[in-house]
Amino acid sequence: MLARTLLSRGMRAPVRNARFMCGTTDDDKLSTTDVGKSTNIRFHEGTVSRDTREEILNQRGCIVWMTGLSGSGKSTIAYTLEHALVNAGKLCMVLDGDNVRTGLNSNVGFSSEDRTENIRRIAEVAKLFSSAGVITIVSFISPYEKDRKLARGINPPQRQDFIECFLKIPIEECERRDPKGLYKKARAGMIKGFTGIDDPYEEPTDPEITITTHDENGNMQSPGEMAQILYKFLDDSGYLGPVRKMPWQGE
Ligand SMILES: Nc1ncnc2c1ncn2[C@@H]1O[C@H](COP(=O)(O)OP(=O)(O)OP(=O)(O)O)[C@@H](O)[C@H]1O
Numbered sequence: 001m002l003a004r005t006l007l008s009r010g011m012r013a014p015v016r017n018a019r020f021m022c023g024t025t026d027d028d029k030l031s032t033t034d035v036g037k038s039t040n041i042r043f044h045e046g047t048v049s050r051d052t053r054e055e056i057l058n059q060r061g062c063i064v065w066m067t068g069l070s071g072s073g074k075s076t077i078a079y080t081l082e083h084a085l086v087n088a089g090k091l092c093m094v095l096d097g098d099n100v101r102t103g104l105n106s107n108v109g110f111s112s113e114d115r116t117e118n119i120r121r122i123a124e125v126a127k128l129f130s131s132a133g134v135i136t137i138v139s140f141i142s143p144y145e146k147d148r149k150l151a152r153g154i155n156p157p158q159r160q161d162f163i164e165c166f167l168k169i170p171i172e173e174c175e176r177r178d179p180k181g182l183y184k185k186a187r188a189g190m191i192k193g194f195t196g197i198d199d200p201y202e203e204p205t206d207p208e209i210t211i212t213t214h215d216e217n218g219n220m221q222s223p224g225e226m227a228q229i230l231y232k233f234l235d236d237s238g239y240l241g242p243v244r245k246m247p248w249q250g251e
């Protein structure tokens with residue numbers, strides 16, 4: 001019954017292979033490979049496709065990668081956007097730099113190697129979320145071009161679902177806001193390697209979206225208006241659906 005339902009939706013049914021029931025010879029063994037420090041592993045393909053998950057959610061998974069200086073508003077805009085999306089019935093998750101550093105990335109610091117590892121891990125986590133169909137907002141300073149490239153490259157190249165959003169806010173404005181008092185500490189030499197002060201921020205050269213303090217008419221933009229730019233981009237690009245084929249016959 002399950003197999004029939006899956007097949008009717010163009011999916012592969014679980015394989016019932018005589019080999020597994022009768023035992024295997026050495027020649028029949030599945031090949032394994034090494035990836036980094038992981039040895040003798042074999043990627044196990046599932047039978048549920050990304051498309052099916054996206055149909056269930058009636059949206060397309062993607063990664064909105066927000067990059068910008070500390071205080072540029074990444075977290076503020078990310079959570080404003082998340083709120084708007086969830087209000088519209090869209091499943092969304094923010095992976096925020098400071099929050100992820102309290103858990104998964106609590107063992108990486110701010111050296112350039114650690115910043116790279118910080119980004120690599122979150123890019124992998126974002127890939128898992130987006131491939132589950134979730135609109136995934138990453139709000140990390142991600143100051144180095146090579147790391148943002150790495151994050152983009154971790155995504156399957158056949159899907160255009162990595163949306164780099166550059167918060168192009170002048171450092172003077174970020175420093176004026178200084179919501180955590182970090183610029184003050186960095187200027188006083190109490191924080192070393194602070195982005196924009198004594199560690200570089202490499203501006204994105206070809207982001208999908210650039211957001212500035214003022215709109216094209218010279219009006220100051222609020223966090224809500226900035227989030228609206230992203231919302232509209234997602235909507236216009238089809239990420240908010242409709243995806244589900246009607247009538248929906250879920251399993
Ligand atoms: N238009 C705006 N967009 C976003 N934030 C704004 C705006 N105007 C003022 N702010 C204020 O600027 C601050 C931005 O801080 P926020 O923590 O969002 O920055 P961040 O980029 O996440 O910094 P960090 O990298 O340190 O986490 C907030 O205090 C917010 O209220």
Ligand SMILES: [Mg+2]
Nearest residue numbers: 074075098139
């Ligand atoms: Mg933040």
